[in-house]
Amino acid sequence: MPATSLKNFFRLTTLRDIGLFLLTLAAFLWLVLRGAEQMGYTWHWQRIPGYLFTLDEDGFSAGPLLQGLGLTLVITSISMLCAGLIGLATALLRLSSSPIGRQLARIYLEISRNTPLLVQIFCFYFIVAPILDIGRMSTAVLALSLFEGAYASEIFRAGIQSIHRGQWEASHSLGLTRWQGYRHVILPQAIRKIMPPLTSQAISLIKDSALVSTIAVYELTMQGRAIIADTYLTFEIWTVVAAIYLVLTLAVSAVAGILKQRLQGVG
Amino acid sequence: MITVRDVTKVFPGGVVALDGFSLDVCRGEVLVIIGPSGSGKSTFLRCLNGLDAIDSGTIIIDGVALDKNEANRLAIRREVGMVFQSFNLFPHLNVEENINLAQQLVQKKKLAEATASTHALLTRVGLLNKANRYPDELSGGQQQRVAIARALALHPKVMLFDEATSALDPEMIGEVLDVMRDLAAEGMTMLVVTHEMGFAREVSDRVVFMDHGRVVEEAASKDFFTKPLHDRTRDFLSQIL
Ligand SMILES: Nc1ncnc2c1ncn2[C@@H]1O[C@H](COP(=O)(O)OP(=O)(O)OP(=O)(O)O)[C@@H](O)[C@H]1O
Ligand SMILES: [Mg+2]
Numbered sequence: 001m002p003a004t005s006l007k008n009f010f011r012l013t014t015l016r017d018i019g020l021f022l023l024t025l026a027a028f029l030w031l032v033l034r035g036a037e038q039m040g041y042t043w044h045w046q047r048i049p050g051y052l053f054t055l056d057e058d059g060f061s062a063g064p065l066l067q068g069l070g071l072t073l074v075i076t077s078i079s080m081l082c083a084g085l086i087g088l089a090t091a092l093l094r095l096s097s098s099p100i101g102r103q104l105a106r107i108y109l110e111i112s113r114n115t116p117l118l119v120q121i122f123c124f125y126f127i128v129a130p131i132l133d134i135g136r137m138s139t140a141v142l143a144l145s146l147f148e149g150a151y152a153s154e155i156f157r158a159g160i161q162s163i164h165r166g167q168w169e170a171s172h173s174l175g176l177t178r179w180q181g182y183r184h185v186i187l188p189q190a191i192r193k194i195m196p197p198l199t200s201q202a203i204s205l206i207k208d209s210a211l212v213s214t215i216a217v218y219e220l221t222m223q224g225r226a227i228i229a230d231t232y233l234t235f236e237i238w239t240v241v242a243a244i245y246l247v248l249t250l251a252v253s254a255v256a257g258i259l260k261q262r263l264q265g266v267g
Numbered sequence: 268m269i270t271v272r273d274v275t276k277v278f279p280g281g282v283v284a285l286d287g288f289s290l291d292v293c294r295g296e297v298l299v300i301i302g303p304s305g306s307g308k309s310t311f312l313r314c315l316n317g318l319d320a321i322d323s324g325t326i327i328i329d330g331v332a333l334d335k336n337e338a339n340r341l342a343i344r345r346e347v348g349m350v351f352q353s354f355n356l357f358p359h360l361n362v363e364e365n366i367n368l369a370q371q372l373v374q375k376k377k378l379a380e381a382t383a384s385t386h387a388l389l390t391r392v393g394l395l396n397k398a399n400r401y402p403d404e405l406s407g408g409q410q411q412r413v414a415i416a417r418a419l420a421l422h423p424k425v426m427l428f429d430e431a432t433s434a435l436d437p438e439m440i441g442e443v444l445d446v447m448r449d450l451a452a453e454g455m456t457m458l459v460v461t462h463e464m465g466f467a468r469e470v471s472d473r474v475v476f477m478d479h480g481r482v483v484e485e486a487a488s489k490d491f492f493t494k495p496l497h498d499r500t501r502d503f504l505s506q507i508l
Contacts, residue, residue, distance in 0.1 A: 170355035170414075173316055174369035175345040175421060184368060188359050 036235055048236050051227055065237075068223030069244055075140055075219055076209050080202055082145035087152025092182070094157055105153070112150035118211055120147055125215045140212035140219075148205045155201060159194035160186055192263050199256035203249045210245075220244060268294040268456055269315070269425065274324035276310055276480075284310040286480035288324070292425075297457045299471040299488065301464075303503060307480040308460045312427045315458070316347040329424055345373060348418030352430040354410040356402040356417070362389070363398040366417045373421060388416040392446050408439030412446055419450075426450065428459040464508060468492055476500045 036043065051063045062070065093105040112120070124143040125136070134142070163186050171181035213222035224241040228234050269292040276285040284307045292298055300308050313319040315326060317333060317340040326333040333343050357365050363385050370381035389395040392412040402410055411431055418426060428447065432440045444466050451457055451470050461467065467474055467488060474491040476484045476499075484491075484500045492508075495501050 164355075166351060166353050166355035167357065169313075169318055169349075169351065170357070172318055173344055173347075173349040174417070175341055175373045176369060177341065180372050184372065185357055189357075 032235065032239070041235060043236065044233055045236055047231070047233065048240055051237070052240070064223045064227060065220065065240065065244070068218060068220035069248075071217070072206070072209055072219040072221075072248075075137070075144065075212065075217070076202075076206050078141050079144040079148060079209070080205055082141065083148035083152050083201075083205065084198075086145060086149030087154075087156050090149065090153035091156035091160060094153070095160060108146075109150050109153065112147055117143075117147050117208055118214065121211055121215060136215055136217050139215065140209075140217045144205060144209060144212065147208070148201060151201055151204070152198065155194055155197045156190070158197075159190035162193055163189050192260075195256060195260050195263065199253060202252055202256075206249055206252065207245065268292055268296070268329060269458075270325070270327040271315075272325045274311075274314065274326060275322045276307075276314055276319060277322050284480055285314065285321070288477075288481055290475065290482060290485075292456060292458065294424075294456055295454045296473065297451045297455075297459065297471045299467040299474045300458060300460045300477060301462070301467070301474065301503070301507075302477040302483075306478045308477060309429050310480075311477075312349065312429050312458060312460060315425075315427060316344050316349055318349075345421050346423055347425045347427060348421065348423035349427045350411070350414050350418055350429065350431045352433050354402070354407070354414045354434070356410055356414055358402050361399050361401050362394065362405070362413050365402070365413060366420050369417070370420050384420065385416075388419055389413075391419075391449075392416045393442075406439060407435045408442045411435065411439075411443045415443075415446055415450075425456045425458065428457065428461065430460055430462070432461065432463060462507065464492070476503065478503075 035041075051065045053063050053066050054061050090105045090108065093101040094109075096102060121140070121143045124139050128134075128142070129136075129139040160182075167185055167189065168181060171185045176184070209219060210221040213219060213225060216222065218226070220241060224237050228237050231237075269290070271288060271290040274285050274288045275283070277283050286307075288307070288311060300311070302308050310319060314321050315328070315333075320335060321333075328343055328346060331339070331343060331346075333339065356362075357368070360368065363382060366385040366388060367378070367381040370376045370384065371378065374381075376384075386395060386398065389398055392415060394409060394412055394416070397405060397409060397413075402413070405413065415426075415431075431447070432443050435443065440463070444463065447457070447459070447466070448470050459466070459471065471488045473485060474488045475482055476491075476495075476497075478499060484495065484497045486496075491500075492504065495504060
């Protein structure tokens with residue numbers, strides 16, 4: 001399956017697109033180099049690999065940047081899972097027949113989507129964390145999960161509502177309970193429509209996770225800031241950090257693309 | 268078997284879809300319901316199996332009164348099978364899985380047991396060779412026959428048909444009507460909303476003409492078409508015959 005999608009990818013990519021891409025890349029590099037030159041910046045690229053990893057007689061050991069990447073991966077994957085669950089639960093609550101449930105869900109959504117994530121992170125860090133007595137990591141995961149969960153819930157809701165109501169009528173008329181209807185009839189169909197927007201949400205989550213560096217969680221961005229504070233390798237480190245995020249988000253899109261093909265292959 | 272008394276259904280927005288509707292249906296009876304568009308035929312069928320809640324009146328099916336209680340609604344739905352104009356098969360499941368689903372979830376049958384009765388049902392509607400196909404690989408007529416088999420899987424005491432053939436190409440109407448005819452011959456209690464007057468005349472025991480959410484006229488089908496009593500019935504019949 002991955003082999004065929006890779007083939008498609010190359011077939012679709014025309015020569016013109018490759019040319020344009022290289023041109024843009026060259027222009028970007030020129031701008032960076034020129035900017036550095038004007039500031040009298042001397043490059044120290046040779047020092048960068050050491051911050052990524054070291055290979056010696058003890059074998060491979062991850063440098064601060066890769067350690068940061070590891071933590072970013074841990075934070076985003078746990079948050080993704082939690083955001084998905086929160087999103088689904090909130091969507092079901094909003095579509096439920098309970099007025100209290102619907103109202104609670106709406107209050108959560110309004111607050112979550114109408115305040116800056118950074119402020120939310122601070123609120124969790126300075127107010128909620130001491131009350132619940134949780135660490136910085138848990139605080140970061142909690143804040144990100146709740147924030148992204150609000151967006152995920154709107155995606156779930158739209159997906160669920162896009163399923164024709166005849167599907168509900170059929171499952172009700174067969175005596176299925178509401179939950180059985182969701183579980184066996186509605187959600188399996190909705191998930192196919194939900195995949196693409198959910199992927200972009202996952203990518204947002206990866207990018208937003210950089211904000212938890214503000215509460216000194218040593219993920220990728222925080223590690224970058226720490227190295228720069230020590231070494232003043234501003235250009236090199238931010239470039240590498242940006243590149244790592246790019247690889248990560250592109251990888252998520254690729255996996256999602258393959259997954260989507262699989263899902264659509266069935267039925 | 269079914270007793271409906273003074274049922275009223277008002278939709279949000281003030282549309283009175285059923286307005287003091289009363290009807291009795293005996294066991295094994297095949298009843299055809301006709302009436303102009305918007306007269307409340309679909310609403311009546313939907314209320315019978317609890318898809319829509321009634322605002323007042325009573326519905327008693329096989330001795331059990333339909334009320335707002337969820338458990339009661341589920342119990343009624345299991346006794347009442349429904350076939351829709353637009354089939355409403357589950358597109359992500361194949362034919363066999365469509366028919367297995369409620370048997371497994373509602374009757375708690377094991378897969379093998381469910382599949383066995385599914386195959387018996389598919390044989391009955393002549394589609395055993397399509398067991399592993401998905402709904403979008405079937406013609407409309409075949410889909411509707413699968414939908415009938417699916418509704419029969421729970422051994423309902425009553426079957427409701429809401430314009431089961433209206434979405435079909437003319438050449439496929441016959442195969443679905445044949446299945447319905449067999450079902451009627453087996454003694455199933457059936458309420459059929461249809462525009463197929465041939466079917467009504469031939470298969471049904473009684474015809475009910477409704478308009479504006481009420482019964483205007485009901486008569487044994489042999490009398491209904493030959494000597495309608497009301498002007499409105501006569502007008503309607505002259506339009507569609
Ligand atoms: N969900 C709903 N919300 C509001 N009004 C509705 C709803 N469903 C039906 N109605 C209204 O109730 C009335 C009866 O509708 P119903 O579908 O029962 O008619 P019908 O006899 O089945 O018509 P048709 O022959 O066109 O199917 C109509 O005026 C319709 O507009
Ligand atoms: Mg109708």
